[in-house]
Amino acid sequence: MPTSTPLPSLGKTAETSGENAQIWVISDGTAGMRLQAIALGEALIATDTTNQTSLDDIIIKPSWWLRHLPRLVPFLPKALLSSWLGSIGDRLSKDKPAIIITCGRRMAGTSIALNRLSKAHAVGTSTIHIQDPRLPPHYFDILVVPQHDPARGANVVTSMASLNRLDMSKIANAANQLGEKWRALPTPRVAVLLGGSNRRYGISAMMAKDMARQLADFAAKTGASLALIPSRRTPANLVTQLTAALGPLPYAVMDQAENNPYPGILGLVDAVIVTSDSVNMISEATITGLPILIAEWQSETGRIGAFHDAMIAAGHIAPMRDQLPQNSFTPLFEMPAIVNSVLARLNS
Secondary structure, eight states, X not given: OOOSSOOTTOSSOTTTTTSOEEEEEEEOSOHHHHHHHHHHHHHHHTTOTTOOEEEEEEEXXXXXXXXXXXXXXXXXXXXXXXXXXXXHXXXXXXXXXXXXXXXXXXGHHHHHHHHHHHHHXXXXXXXXXXXXXXXXXXXXXXXXXXXXXXXXXXXXXXXXSOOOSOOHHHHHHHHTTOOHHHHTSOSSEEEEEEOOOOSSOOOOHHHHXXXXXXXXXXXXXXXXXXXXXXXXXXXXXXXXXXXXXHTTSOEEEOOTTSOOOTTGGGGTOSEEEEETTOHHHHHHHGGGOSOEEEEOSSOOOHHHHHHHHHHHHTTSOEEOOSSOOOSOOOOOOOHHHHHHHHHHHHTO
């Protein structure tokens, strides 16, 4: 990680009374949003060579008003915002975090409210919000948004993929811990990262059946063994249908009782298939430079479709076909550049 630019106002100061200066990650517990914010927080901490920065992972239930009417937050009385923030607002004045990181549109109102209270009480906290909130950028100190979203401005940092905590050393270390079940798979090995239902669509029985057929056909035509890694969103019937469709073809499937082989499996395989619903899993896999192949539940449109198009055009991913690609794919590791851009804006 870059270390040339210091974190602003971090380390032991009079304001922190000798305690470690804090980066707060505030979320409603939604895994995809929370982990992106933690990833950025940890990357910022890694630049603090004094080792005097801590990260506080705070999960709250945002006020209905802050969650659903963020456009009103810049204009409402600060006393009202303080009451909506509850205990987290009280902590702001007492603990004086250096940075607060939030992610996703549901947390945008909370970020704006904390920004306003911080400035009103001269707390000195900088707010960083990840993903385009569809609000004016000046409501936040820094926005980190995907390139396919429209937000732009002097305080806006763009990324092609979603933020994540992986790097090649973490993948290699995790791969060394994998058991014989995975190492025994014949080459070429292909990891299959399975998503599932999301806010855009649910996975119907027909969609699950079609996905099982696509993956079984791929294995049969390429001669690849499949390392099947379901997620919490993966329909149970998909795994059952898929293993039945594979029949005698070589595969291994993650047992919920065993240690999760992810992300180590990324260091063991020759290619990765990711279902089209998950921006986060696609983003993580592209760090490796392996062929990253997208298996579609359905044709993706809107922001997800734009993300796929941009990643394909840049050579990071490709649609899943009936053969394993022989050409190399371009690895994507954005965190160092993002951290440098964030630090430059924090210190400007």
